[in-house]
Amino acid sequence: MRAGVPEPAPAQALIGIGEVRHRRLRPSVHAFAYPTYFLMLPLRSLREHGDTGGALRRNRRGLLAFHDADHGDGRADALAWMDELLEAEGVFAAGAARGETWLHCYPRVLGYVFKPVSFWYCHHADGGLAAIVAEVNNTFGERHCYLLAGPDVALGRELQARKVFHVSPFCDVQGRYRFRFMRTASRTVARVDHDDDDGALLQTSVSGHLQPLTAAAVRRAFFGMPLMTLGVLLRIHWHALQLWTKRVPFFRKPAPPQAFVSR
Secondary structure, rough: OEEEEEEEOOOOOOOEEEEEEEEEEEOOOOOEEEEEEEEEEHHHHHHHHHHOOOOOOOOOOOOOEEEEEHHHOOOHHHHHHHHHHHHOOOOOOOOOEEEEEEOOOOOOOEEEEEOEEEEEEEEOOOOOEEEEEEEEOOOOEEEEEEEEEEEOOOOOOOOOOOOOOOOOHHHHHOOOOEEEEEOOOOEEEEEEEEEEEOEEEEEEEEEEEEEEEHHHHHHHHHHHOOHHHHHHHHHHHHHHHHHHHOOOOOOOOOOOOOEEEEO
16 A cells, blocks of 8 residues: 555445346247346455455355355365466466456355356456456256456457357257346346357346345345245246247257366
């Protein structure tokens, strides 16, 4: 800290209250929208300045909890994994100063979690966006990360990645994802669309209004949707049944990609 200049306040952990949307365009239109909530965690600030004051259990059981091992390669420090990944991919030089790393993810609810996708927003020391990582999980216990990095990475700009990882038996592993991320002080939107070889196929998004992660906010979220993460998995299977009754083509699961991260 320079003399007479106070250090900036650490970033505050947030909770988002909002909605998840999904729309299939063909061969049969199928759409749904559900209320949801999610965490927006400044992992570097939490490492340097402590936890969330008891509002969120970390690596312990609670109404809502965050477990590092639910992310990345499953180690006890998820931020260390992300730092190593970005260094290995050349996003950051070894030993370079880094800014905040925000993780947008579902919490564990009563010890249970299923996270279709989590988003890592990784910043330079000056606050500029260095990379976004979309961490995707499927119902077979597999995980894959799409690294979006380079000079074109910015909020509000469309970013693309080739699809290489199986998610749904009703979508073949082909085509591309189109990502668009937006965030203000009070709201965030993450949109992921899937185009296959015939054009636009799926349109999905998760959005929410952000508020400080306090004990009161945790209680409101939990009691408003007490089985939220279990509901995510149940809805996946319910809508899969509906797609099957609509005779949407079914694709067997291929072997996962050899590389854990694609760019």
